[in-house]
Amino acid sequence: MRSTRGLWELLLLVALVGAAAVVGGSASARDNDAPNTITAELIGQVLNPSPAVGAQYGYVSFLKGVGTSAITAPGAALSEQSALLTFYSHTNTDRVINNGPMRVIDRSGEVTFYMNSTPAGNFGQPETLRQGAAVMVAALRHQVIVNTATGAFTAHFDCTVARSDSFDLGGARYQLGKPGDRFEITVQGHLNTPAPPSGYMAGFVTGLELQQMGR
DSSP states (O other): HHHHHHHHHHHHHHHHHHHHHHHHHHHHHHHGGGSEEEEEEEEEEEEETTEEEEEEEEEEEEESSSSSGEEEEEETSSSSSBBEEEEOOOOOOOOEETTTTTTEEEEEEEEEEESSOOOOTTSGGGGGGGSSEEEEEEEEEEEEEEEETEEEEEEEEEEEEEEEEOOOEETTEEEEETTEEEEEEEEEEEEEESSSSSEEEEEEEEEEEEEEEEO
């Protein structure tokens, strides 16, 4: 009788270990999906003063881990005028390939995210989107695919954090990634004629983690 009870206890232990392994495997699978999670959303515009250079700028309209009120000036609706977090990238054109109505543009440069506790952004004045403290700087390479027949375009940015400084937001202290981290930006947009702006865009960020810091 004692032997039978011991056997059942052993079988129960094996079952529990197996269940824990399955749960652990599921957690690992979820962790592997983390780079594909949308961590921020962006609203912006494009300015191409010449075929050789370009700028993409705007504001953060969603940041995973904090509410919309935390990234908006008190008492205001979220827009480029009230957004506490903005971005500005300047890029140089590396090459252009035309394929029928499709135009492929490769660019490289740098993107900076800014924290401004007293925002006053204005899409009509792109430089206003780079006011405040630069809280994260990243090197970038991006590819733009333009449908010249319709003016629609998509762009994908591969970014590597070069510098990241902590900042206050919603009563807590945060940091956007850390040096060496890689993240991606994907946007869709439409060209505008006549410029400015050269285009309108909106998109999302994956792989950029908002980390809460200790005080």
